[in-house]
Amino acid sequence: MFVVDRTESRFRQLPSVDRLMSEDKIRQLLDIYPHELLVDLIRQELEHNRASIALGNPCPPAAEIVDSICAQAESLASTGPRPVINATGVILHTNLGRAPLSADAIAAMDHASKGYCNLEFDLETGVRGHRNVHVEQLLCQLTGAEAAFVVNNNASAVLLALTALAKRREVIVSRGQAVAIGGGFRIPEVMRQSGAKLVEVGTTNLTSVRDYEEAISPRTGALLRVHSSNFKIMGFTGSAALEELVELGNRFDLPVFDDLGSGCLLDTTLFGLDPEPTVQQSVSLGASLVFFSGDKLLGGPQAGIIAGKKHLVDKLKRHPLARAVRTDKTRLAGLSATLVHYLKGEALTRIPIWRMISAPLAEMDRRATAWAQALGGPAQVVDGESMVGGGSLPGGTLPTRLVAIGKGGRKGAQNRAQVLAQILRAQDPPLVARLSGNVLLLDPRSVLPEEDTAVLQSLHSAVAGLQHNQRF
Numbered sequence: 001m002f003v004v005d006r007t008e009s010r011f012r013q014l015p016s017v018d019r020l021m022s023e024d025k026i027r028q029l030l031d032i033y034p035h036e037l038l039v040d041l042i043r044q045e046l047e048h049n050r051a052s053i054a055l056g057n058p059c060p061p062a063a064e065i066v067d068s069i070c071a072q073a074e075s076l077a078s079t080g081p082r083p084v085i086n087a088t089g090v091i092l093h094t095n096l097g098r099a100p101l102s103a104d105a106i107a108a109m110d111h112a113s114k115g116y117c118n119l120e121f122d123l124e125t126g127v128r129g130h131r132n133v134h135v136e137q138l139l140c141q142l143t144g145a146e147a148a149f150v151v152n153n154n155a156s157a158v159l160l161a162l163t164a165l166a167k168r169r170e171v172i173v174s175r176g177q178a179v180a181i182g183g184g185f186r187i188p189e190v191m192r193q194s195g196a197k198l199v200e201v202g203t204t205n206l207t208s209v210r211d212y213e214e215a216i217s218p219r220t221g222a223l224l225r226v227h228s229s230n231f232k233i234m235g236f237t238g239s240a241a242l243e244e245l246v247e248l249g250n251r252f253d254l255p256v257f258d259d260l261g262s263g264c265l266l267d268t269t270l271f272g273l274d275p276e277p278t279v280q281q282s283v284s285l286g287a288s289l290v291f292f293s294g295d296k297l298l299g300g301p302q303a304g305i306i307a308g309k310k311h312l313v314d315k316l317k318r319h320p321l322a323r324a325v326r327t328d329k330t331r332l333a334g335l336s337a338t339l340v341h342y343l344k345g346e347a348l349t350r351i352p353i354w355r356m357i358s359a360p361l362a363e364m365d366r367r368a369t370a371w372a373q374a375l376g377g378p379a380q381v382v383d384g385e386s387m388v389g390g391g392s393l394p395g396g397t398l399p400t401r402l403v404a405i406g407k408g409g410r411k412g413a414q415n416r417a418q419v420l421a422q423i424l425r426a427q428d429p430p431l432v433a434r435l436s437g438n439v440l441l442l443d444p445r446s447v448l449p450e451e452d453t454a455v456l457q458s459l460h461s462a463v464a465g466l467q468h469n470q471r472f
């Protein structure tokens with residue numbers, strides 16, 4: 001058949017492995033990569049081309065095949081995740097890696113990873129120690145808790161506590177708090193995974209402490225409160241206060257778990273934000289265990305922190321799952337350094353996310369103006385709002401000044417905003433902006449002032465790219 005013949009002849013046009021191996025560009029790669037890897041990549045590329053030809057596509061020119069192999073080698077060998085500049089105005093952007101770390105935290109992680117460290121070694125006695133000792137002291141000092149334990153992330157903190165303390169028991173949760181947070185953390189599923197049975201009480205918008213009390217049975221293992229950290233229910237709403245749950249728990253001898261999510265140690269209302277419950281409050285109100293993340297409002301590396309009553313924390317430490325969700329030396333070092341900032345009362349000036357949250361509007365205006373000048377053309381500075389994000393302060397925003405491009409709904413504005421967004425993402429380092437309809441927005445609040453030189457560079461080079469495209 002004619003079609004088959006044509007496909008056959010296209011297959012024959014594909015260069016051989018040897019022929020590709022002898023191409024200059026590929027031979028140059030032999031200085032960097034082993035021969036076997038290049039042969040592998042060539043075979044994979046030829047396989048890919050055969051599949052494409054079988055679908056009726058033409059055989060690409062040899063030069064294109066060579067370039068694709070080189071690009072594949074480069075992409076495999078590039079290290080990632082790559083640093084990007086977050087100009088979205090979302091301070092705790094989960095897709096962009098949540099909290100940037102303080103200089104001290106970075107130095108501590110660098111130190112801990114360079115050589116050996118006394119992770120599980122008591123330097124005084126010379127015998128085995130415990131990896132959590134120092135960070136536990138800090139956490140107890142800062143939160144007022146009797147004991148604390150650090151695991152991989154908050155999801156594993158909740159899973160560990162439910163598994164170790166409520167397996168095959170019922171855990172009572174308000175219907176309004178059986179929620180999903182971010183990618184894949186759903187309270188009902190974590191509960192199922194732990195072997196605890198979820199008992200939902202009350203209604204989505206209204207749950208009272210009476211609802212919990214009526215659901216208590218001999219099978220009840222714990223009461224769980226989950227902070228609605230990434231959404232807000234408005235209007236006719238109500239939930240049981242933590243102190244009411246603690247009183248109920250005490251009366252029935254049941255532990256009360258408080259999943260705070262964001263783990264704030266500072267008063268957010270000082271910055272015009274909604275009050276975010278603090279860890280100290282939960283501990284002092286008597287929660288048996290409080291769970292929170294290290295990389296949300298705490299502003300440290302990824303971690304799950306458990307703070308609370310010693311007899312319960314001790315059970316968690318001894319549970320086999322604790323070993324599976326333990327944290328590593330570098331993150332413990334970064335977390336300690338972050339906690340020390342709180343201890344010294346310098347969190348606002350040293351921890352990047354708190355520097356961003358507390359930065360005054362005048363500074364945003366000054367920086368946005370400089371950015372807009374670098375962009376030139378139709379860039380304007382306008383009022384806007386930054387978000388804390390990352391599963392915290394759902395209703396709270398911070399006033400900011402934004403660089404807006406494509407405002408006024410002019411013809412082609414959408415295209416221009418999208419083209420510019422793409423060009424900005426292609427810079428080195430990539431600059432990630434916010435798109436709002438036809439308008440591209442850049443918010444200096446989620447960018448540290450020391451990154452401004454890189455931002456201005458990216459903006460200048462993006463403008464050059466756009467002028468080249470003749471679309472600006």
Ligand SMILES: *Cc1c(COP(=O)(O)O)cnc(C)c1O
Pocket residue numbers: 153154155156181182185226227228229230259260261262292293294303304390391392
């Ligand atoms: C973010 C969040 C979690 C998950 O925390 P990770 O550290 O991302 O695992 C769990 N519970 C609440 C309430 C949260 O806000």
